[in-house]
Amino acid sequence: MSTTVRLHDSMRRQKVTFEPLVPGKVGMYVCGPTTYTSAHVGHAYSAISFDTIRRCLLFLGFDVRYVRNVTDVDDKIIKRANEIGQDPVALAAHFADEYNRDMARFNVLPPTVEPKVSGHIGEIITVIEKLVANGSAYTVAGDVYFSCETFAPYGKLSGQSLDELRAGERVAVDERKKSPADFALWKAAKPGEPSWDSPWGKGRPGWHIECSAMTVAHLGETFDLHGGGKDLIFPHHENEIAQSQGAHGHDTFARYWLHNGFLNFEGIKMSRSLGNVFDCSQIADAVGPEALRLFCVSHHYRSPVDFELEETRGPDGAVNGVRFRSLETADRRLEYFYTTLLRIDTFVAQGGDGGAGAVVPEAETLVPTCREAVADDFNAPIVMAALGESAKLANKLLDEGKGVAKDVKRRSLARIGKDMRAVGEALGILLDQPERYLAERRARLVKRLGIDTAAVEKLLADRTAARAAKDFTRADAIRGELTAMNIELFDTPKGTDWRVADAGSD
RNA sequence: GGAGCCAUCGCCAAGUGGUAAGGCAAUGGUCUGCAAAACCAUCAUUCCCCGGUUCAAAUCCGGGUGGCUCCUCCA
Incomplete structure (x- = not known):
């Protein structure tokens, strides 16, 4: 292992030499999905970005321990579960399985460990107890909050200062908190919500604490790489640092921070409210899953990426679908x-x-x-x-x-x-059998363009007969007909084969 | 109001001090009965604009302009 790895550390805001805690080994934690609905391209993009980093480290000879969590206890999950009358944890488990199946299609390797909140309640309580004991956290009627003021370096990762945060600008501040930036470590149980016993009564973990508990459980109090989307820098990662360092007393939590750029649509962030969300199967069906993977690795993971979108219209001029030109x-x-x-x-x-x-x-x-x-x-x-x-x-x-x-x-x-x-x-590309990929691609395009395969084969046979008879005028006329059907022919020593000519992009 | 990111050929996209990778598209060519595929060649004296530092800047500094993100759940 002699290759020197340099990487961009979000904390230092520059490219630095990577020195793992243990030579040749890498402990890596990536914030995974909150599974309350089907995964969309953005989830895939993020998963692919970090899977690529992991694969690159493996390629370089590192022994990588890759931990990616699943948030299965969360407001959104509870809300969704209540809407359809299902158990929240079961609902989350269902979508977590679906997520893993989707990601596998994009050649995303399974994590070494995939911890879930519901399986780490004990570890979470332990971390919170430490914070309460050393004065970093306080309780209010069954809730436990982290006190940001007790953590001097707060805001170092995101460049935010507690004074400048516009608390209350968009969401009302809970008056029971000592300071607006304080966040919940533990939430007292409410009717219709899953809850667990704790020293502060029945309740459930807050959002950020899970990562602090899981990293300690699976990687240690200090570990090598922590990754996630750029949007998680604040407040999520900032809070993770505060909690973890506050609880364990080290001055380093993750030794290097990696953040990936976002997938945008025509410069606009994808979001459900804008209606520009595409789920994984929609992408995979349209262009094949590996195309998304190749598209991702054709961009640097830190750059924001624009996703080209083009509406397609039917004969009546109405929009009937979208095409992903890129x-x-x-x-x-x-x-x-x-x-x-x-x-x-x-x-x-x-x-x-x-x-x-x-x-x-x-x-x-x-x-x-x-x-x-x-x-x-x-x-x-x-x-x-x-x-x-x-x-x-x-x-x-x-x-x-x-x-x-x-x-x-x-x-x-x-x-x-x-x-x-x-x-x-x-x-994470070129892992398929060439014949299989090529056959699948042709079948996909045949389906998408509504090509009549039998008619193609018939014309092909006619042309072969015409060529045998040296009737090149007829042969070329048939080629013309097929071209109009988006079929390209190629004559080989072993006969004539065909492919679907996908329209070029410009 | 605060924090941060981005701007490179028609399009996509690397490059963060040493004199502009690559892909798509386009044009010409080789091959072919004609094609397709493949290959060859051409395709940014210049990196949003204006200053500055330097022997040297797309890369650093200052000032503009334009776009985006975070400060709220978000990959």
Whole structure:
């Protein structure tokens, strides 16, 4: 493990050298979802961002312990559960399972540990007891609040100062609190809410405390990496720091903070109230799940990303759906990579990998380039560029390979195929079987564009007959007909095959 | 009112002091009966604007302009 990793630490606001607590090992905590409804693209984007960071660390040889929580006790969950007359914890469990299934489609690896609030009530109470005992927290009629004034560094992560916070501007301040910024650690039980016994009577945890309890339980009082969306910096992460350091007395909670940029729609943040929320299956059905993954890793995780959206209209001019142009572009790029991989696989399967020995120099650069890029604040877009170079080299060798000895060519191609997959693993892409991906893509486009496959096959046969008879006028007329149907033909030594021509984006 | 982020080719997007990656689109070419795919070539003397620091700035500093986020649940 000699690679030096540099990463952008939100606390220091700059790129710093990463020095794990234990050499070669990484303890990482990421704020996961509150599961009260189906996950949307934003959840996926965030999950993919941190999964990519985790995969990059694995690629670099680190042993990563990845903890991602599920908030299953929360106001929104209780509200939703009460609306449909279901048990809140059961409802949360249902959506947590769905969340994991959705994320798996985007090649998000399961966390090493996935703690839930409902399973950590004891740990949470322990942390709160420490805070009450040392004067960092106070009780008011069954509620327990954290006293921000007792924590001098409060606001360091977010750059906020207690004096400048506009308390009460948008939400009325609870008059029972000593100070407006104080937040609930424990909430006294109310009718219709799940509750647990505690030293302060029946109640349930506040929002922020869970992460303080879970990090201690699964990573320790001080650990390496803490991640989450930029929106969580304040107040959530700020409060986590205050609670954890207040309870345990260390001056460091998470040693490095990672925050990912947001997914925006035409510059506007996605939110349910704006109606621009798309759920995971909608995206996966439209362009395939891997297209979203590739789209994500084509951007740096810290940058805010604009998601192109285009309304589609039916014959009557009414809006009847949306298209995700940028994801369609990503899907087309995926087609290129998988087609290249398929060509490589076929070539190697037919004539072998050339055995041991030298390869063309350019075939050896992908992995080192990837290591370097990934070690520099997980720069996935650089890796994507390198992947493109490798695919191009492979196609070039496959097309002609002029001046390259036969064995060297075989070895080079086998090497490129292997390395492209190894590097793809670091980004969570190119893990599918090429044939399967290509078949799925075609089926998806056939369905989306309403193409009559039988008619295509019929025209194909007609054209083949015309070509055999050297009736090229007829053959070209048929090609024209198919082109009008968005079908592109390609003649190969083994016959004619076809693909759906997805409209280009501009 | 406070805190912070962003502005790079028609579009997407890396690059945070050493002289502008990559993708899409476009144009020309090789290949092809014609095509498609693939490959080759061309495609930002310049990084929102104005000053400043420096031998050197897209990158640092100051001032504008425009967009976004957080201070409320939010990925």
